[in-house]
Amino acid sequence: MDFQGQSSEARFSAYVDGLVSVIGHADRARPLRDYCQGLMLPCGRKSVEPMAAVTAPERTAAQHQSLLHFVGEGRWSDEPVLAKVREMVLPAIDRHGPIEAWIIDDTGFPKKGTHSVGVARQYCGQLGKQDNCQVAVSLSLANAHASLPVAYRLYLPESWASDTARRKKAGVPEKIGFQTKPEIALDQIRAACAAGLPRGVVLMDAGYGTHIDLRTAVTELGLPYVAGILSNTTVWAPGTGPLPPKPYVRGRGRPTKQLRRDAEHQPVKVKDHAFSLPAKAWRTITWREGSNVPLKSRFARLRIRIAHRDFNRSEPWPEEWLLIEWPKGEEEPTKYWLSTLPENIGFARLVDLAKLRWRIERDYQELKQEVGLGHFEGRGWRGFHHHATLCIAAYGFLISERETIHPSAPRSTAFFSQLAVPDGYRPRGSAIAA
Structure with missing residues (x-):
């Protein structure tokens, strides 16, 4: 999809229209646009309440409920949205050269408590040690210019996979059983092959590369x-x-x-x-x-x-x-x-x-710092993946806009006039609000 010759706001509207075309009901168009825009605006933490304040300052409470339902309960599917993102963004990457690599990796999100889906004491790369966290596995397509995540899934530890009560409360789909991270990554690679994505060399660190079954399966796929x-x-x-x-x-x-x-x-x-x-x-x-x-x-x-x-x-x-x-x-x-x-x-x-493989590190850094990948505060399976999908969608738009931004300009605020947070607004849980 070619957005050249339009203003940044018009390009963003056209980009969102592309996502709306696969997300289902028309009443999802407004929260989809607002959520993606909120992820790219300078509101600090990119959880639902602060984003509601910057995207609808005159009706923050209603906006909060709308976005909360859209991301946490909305019955839309992540896969077609991610497919549409790559359809619109990969051509912008490909203009700088063909896809060279498929990069598999995982990233952790420190998390308190035991109720958020998938949280367990496990290695967290962000902390560099074992601690309470969630971990998600992803596959990115990359060349030297940029990279784009095309698959993303939460790793469900065995303690969660076998706990019927917690699974039900968090809304974990019945078809999701225990899989190791390399098994999840292999499923993502197989799906990418089936989708006919432009092929590249599969890159993996030692956390995945030491698994002979994974390497053998990748070879059998012709990669x-x-x-x-x-x-x-x-x-x-x-x-x-x-x-x-x-x-x-x-x-x-x-x-x-x-x-x-x-x-x-x-x-x-x-x-x-x-x-x-x-x-x-x-x-x-x-x-x-x-x-x-x-x-x-x-x-x-x-x-x-x-x-x-x-x-x-x-x-x-x-x-x-x-x-x-x-x-x-x-x-x-x-x-x-x-x-x-x-x-x-x-x-x-x-x-x-x-x-x-350094590209995946840049992916995670920018997804977390620029668009708030780790800021989701819900506990459910659907909300965790919906938030990640929309973060990838927002990140994809930023990638497609990379050529329009001066290198010294802050990327995530280069497209929209800054929306003011309402006077007196305090994020829930802040010391001032308390």
């Missing part, structure tokens, strides 16, 4: 990957591998097809292998311009075979790339990746794609 792994991952060095099956001797048991290991044929941890590489194996590579200086580091790469339970296989795992980063001044390597990208890929290009 290459660059997957972070841990330093204790074992691989066969170039020119080595497991022994072939034992030759069968008639009369001595049943023939076997399983590969073998012995004292002289053992895989090596990638960390040990990195220390054994000669100095000429390491190369300093710059992958992109940072805010102040070019980003560069030392890397080595080599063709290896993974060793995961190959003693239960009849054929060795196929060759793939092992990429290692060892920044100058560090005592040991800091990152390791496996990649099924072609053998003839350039060294710098391999590094560039591995490092493109």
Whole structure:
């Protein structure tokens, strides 16, 4: 959809009209527009009440109820809205080059109490430790210019998945059972393939890359990957591998097809292998311009075979790339990746794609800071996902507007005149209101 040649307000109206076309009833058009606009206006916290105050200062109470019902109880589906967002936004990204990567990751939202859907004591990346939080898994499509989340789903811990009473109270759909985060990510990748989205290299950090079933499934879908792994991952060095099956001797048991290991044929941890590489194996590579200086580091790469339970296989795992980063001044390597990208890929290009995963970090930073992804205060499944879908919709519009904004201008306030908060308004729960 081409919005060029219009004012920012007209482009926003046309964008919302596109979303309205898939959201169902016409009476949802106004709250949809107001909610998306509220997410992009400078009202601090992007929960329902403050957004009601800035989008309808003359009727804040009624607006609050309208938006609350729309996001928390509205019987509209997230999937067609997200599909419409990508239909309208991906062309703006594609103007700067084709989609290069599908990035999978998750993000956490610190949360008090035990009643908000999916909240449990688990690792929260925002806090860098275990704490009470919600965690959502997402898939983003990216190139060097921008990225857009195209799938987003709450991770439901086993303690929640098996708790019938809490599930019912939070409105968790019956079809949602317990799935690990890699299983959720794989469902999102499969859905993206089925939808015919422009393909790219699947990028994942070690939280996902260490799962061999996920990597194998991605390969079966015809997608290459660059997957972070841990330093204790074992691989066969170039020119080595497991022994072939034992030759069968008639009369001595049943023939076997399983590969073998012995004292002289053992895989090596990638960390040990990195220390054994000669100095000429390491190369300093710059992958992109940072805010102040070019980003560069030392890397080595080599063709290896993974060793995961190959003693239960009849054929060795196929060759793939092992990429290692060892920044100058560090005592040991800091990152390791496996990649099924072609053998003839350039060294710098391999590094560039591995490092493109930074885009997902930018996604989460801007979704949280600019459009309030983590500000939803409801407790239910539907509201959690509706709020996230509308945040992605607002973020998508900001991406499509990126070229119209001066680099020093605040992006989320560049399109609308600032709406004043009513005199005397205090967000519920504030010290002054109390």
